[in-house]
Amino acid sequence: MIGRIAIFASLVATQVYSQEHRELGAHEHGVGQMDIAIEGTRLWMELHAPGADIVGFEHAAGNADDRAKIDSAVALLARPLDLFVFPSAAECTVVEAKAEIEAETHEESGEEGGHDHDEADAHDDDGGHTEFHAEYALDCANPSAIDRIAFAYFETFPNARELELQVLTETGAQAFEIERNAPVLELAGRS
Numbered sequence: 001m002i003g004r005i006a007i008f009a010s011l012v013a014t015q016v017y018s019q020e021h022r023e024l025g026a027h028e029h030g031v032g033q034m035d036i037a038i039e040g041t042r043l044w045m046e047l048h049a050p051g052a053d054i055v056g057f058e059h060a061a062g063n064a065d066d067r068a069k070i071d072s073a074v075a076l077l078a079r080p081l082d083l084f085v086f087p088s089a090a091e092c093t094v095v096e097a098k099a100e101i102e103a104e105t106h107e108e109s110g111e112e113g114g115h116d117h118d119e120a121d122a123h124d125d126d127g128g129h130t131e132f133h134a135e136y137a138l139d140c141a142n143p144s145a146i147d148r149i150a151f152a153y154f155e156t157f158p159n160a161r162e163l164e165l166q167v168l169t170e171t172g173a174q175a176f177e178i179e180r181n182a183p184v185l186e187l188a189g190r191s
């Protein structure tokens with residue numbers, strides 16, 4: 001059982017890694033990425049959201065006010081059940097939650113091939129981007145009761161417009177786009 005979970009978790013990690021790789025230097029403001037993986041009573045979630053969505057800016061925190069906004073956002077992101085609301089019958093509790101801000105650098109590491117300096121100038125707007133990154137593990141005593149997830153996330157973060165969501169279960173992966181004007185994922189009939 002532990003072996004299966006480890007394999008499953010590494011599958012999720014691989015998927016998340018490739019997504020991160022794809023998004024490097026190219027996130028769209030207003031649009032975050034989220035992965036949810038459910039296996040048995042365990043539920044993993046991982047969120048990447050532009051700094052613009054979460055605190056409304058992406059410059060380095062230059063003053064106490066900026067730092068306070070970032071700290072308060074990290075604290076909000078560390079409470080997943082307030083942002084992603086599961087049916088109470090599912091009896092989900094937080095096993096682990098961590099959130100952080102990370103700078104998205106535009107280093108020319110060779111990943112993009114040898115691009116010339118014109119292109120470097122093109123994304124020299126205001127000094128790069130930041131993203132918030134959060135990882136969660138939940139335990140849901142009654143996972144079959146998860147027929148919907150309500151995204152209070154959009155109320156908490158008014159600059160967020162959309163989450164590109166991937167849901168991975170034992171029966172496969174499904175992609176969804178959750179938008180501010182319809183912030184609910186319906187999972188009825190999932191299994």
Ligand SMILES: [Zn+2]
Pocket residue numbers: 027029050051052058128129130
């Ligand atoms: Zn950005």
